[in-house]
Amino acid sequence: MVEVGSQVSNVKVGDRVVIETVLGDDRCEWCRIQQYNLCPHLYDVRMKTVSQAFAEYVAGPAKKFYKLPDHVSFEEATLLDTFSVCLHAMQLSGLKLNDKVAVVGAGPIGLAQLQLAKASGADVVVMDVIDSSLDMAMELGADAVVNCSSADPRLTVMEYTHGRGADIVFECAGGPSMPETLPLATELSRIGGKVVVVGGFDRGKTPIALEWQRIQMGEIQFIPSASYSFWGIYPEMQICLDLLAKGKINAKKMITHSFRLEEINEAFETAQDKARTNAVFVALRHE
Numbered sequence: 001m002v003e004v005g006s007q008v009s010n011v012k013v014g015d016r017v018v019i020e021t022v023l024g025d026d027r028c029e030w031c032r033i034q035q036y037n038l039c040p041h042l043y044d045v046r047m048k049t050v051s052q053a054f055a056e057y058v059a060g061p062a063k064k065f066y067k068l069p070d071h072v073s074f075e076e077a078t079l080l081d082t083f084s085v086c087l088h089a090m091q092l093s094g095l096k097l098n099d100k101v102a103v104v105g106a107g108p109i110g111l112a113q114l115q116l117a118k119a120s121g122a123d124v125v126v127m128d129v130i131d132s133s134l135d136m137a138m139e140l141g142a143d144a145v146v147n148c149s150s151a152d153p154r155l156t157v158m159e160y161t162h163g164r165g166a167d168i169v170f171e172c173a174g175g176p177s178m179p180e181t182l183p184l185a186t187e188l189s190r191i192g193g194k195v196v197v198v199g200g201f202d203r204g205k206t207p208i209a210l211e212w213q214r215i216q217m218g219e220i221q222f223i224p225s226a227s228y229s230f231w232g233i234y235p236e237m238q239i240c241l242d243l244l245a246k247g248k249i250n251a252k253k254m255i256t257h258s259f260r261l262e263e264i265n266e267a268f269e270t271a272q273d274k275a276r277t278n279a280v281f282v283a284l285r286h287e
Contacts, residue, residue, distance in 0.1 A: 008062040018077040020064040020084075020237045022227045023049055037088070037227035054264060054284075066238055069245045074286040075258060076244060079108065079251040082281070083240040086112040086170075088228035089198045090120065091236070093168050097121035102157050102166040102188045104181050105173030106133035106145075107274075108254060108281045109198055113170045115140055115249045122168075125160050127153040132278035140250060148184075157188045165190030174199020179208045186210055191218040198225050258283040 002013055011017055023046055024031040024039030031039050039045070049060060068077055086109060095101065099122040103110045106128035117124050118141040125144045126137040134145040146156040157166055171178075171185040178201055185195045214220075228236040243249045256279050259267040264284065271282040 002057065004062065010062055011065050011067060016068040016070075016074070017065045018068055018074075018080055018237075018241070019058065019060050020066070020235070021046065021081050022229065023060070023064065026061075034230040037229040042227070054261070056261070066235075066241055068241070072241070072245055073252075075255055075283040076251040077241075078283050079112070079254060079281060080237055080240050080244065082108045083112045083116065083244070083249060083251070084228040084237045085109060085225075086116050086172075086198065087231070087236045087240055089113065089170060089196050089223075089225035090116050091231050092223050092225050093170070093194055093196045095120055095122055095168055098123070099167040100161045100164075100190075101125070102127070102153075102169045102185070103137075103142075104153075104169065104171045104185050104188070105177075105199060106130070106137045107172065109174075110170070110172035111137060111140055111254055111280065112249070113172050113198065114142055116243075117170075118142075119243070119248050123160075125153075125157055125166070127156075128173075130275060130278070133274070133280060136253065136280060140253065153184065154187055161190065165193060168194045168196060170196045170198050172198045175202060178202075178206060182208055183210055186215055186220060189218075189220045192220070193218075194221045194223055196223045196225055254281045255283045256280045258285045260285055 022037050024036030025041040025045055028039055095117060101117045101122045101124045103113050103124060103126045106126050114124050114126055114137055123143045126142045127146045127148050128134050129147060129149045131147060134147060137145050144156060144160055146153045166188050169185040169188045171181055173181040189195050231239060244251055257270050261284055267282050270277045270279050
């Protein structure tokens, strides 16, 4: 049975909705000031709630649900979490009109970061090792792309920025590639530039060798970015939903594959073997 609580007024049974997946404990100091992305119990709460969302039904607090306009599909809405992560990173970066931006990684996060940067008036160079992802980056508005396995991204970025380097570099690859991509991000930054860490680290300690003298002497700023929450008085997911509804960002193009819920194992296999499948974002279809 689907129902809403007696105190719920923002949604009703039958509404098409998307749920925000960043849920803090709603009790700590960070949650109190709407920085719930920094809640010490964030992942404990998520593991007991929305992380179980590969199912027909999911429950959550009403304030985390946003109604979808009729022209926004459920499949497109699944990318709002991705765009929200990137919007938070952009907020922290202080990106401004005409900035020269480098995006390391052309997966869903990198392509969403590209779109938001372009929508904000920046010039963007995107790099990856998969040509199909770079082709999509060009289709989504990248000013230049480079395959790191066959060309030196440093040369491309320096050429594009008249030898200065990027004003802002977004590291969007993360995971096991971080020991390679994070040093690269610092090398792509100009003196006085910023490196925003959007891609996630694996659990535990990750030893990474960096050219610390250059970083210090150039006052290159490291900005770690974690999930998303609010931008001023506005929920970052609501901002992204508004942008999607107005056609200012493109989620549909990023969905390269879709599967029924009962095909979820095949969906994961497709997503994990993107070099063979050319997958970018794999969605589960609503049927």
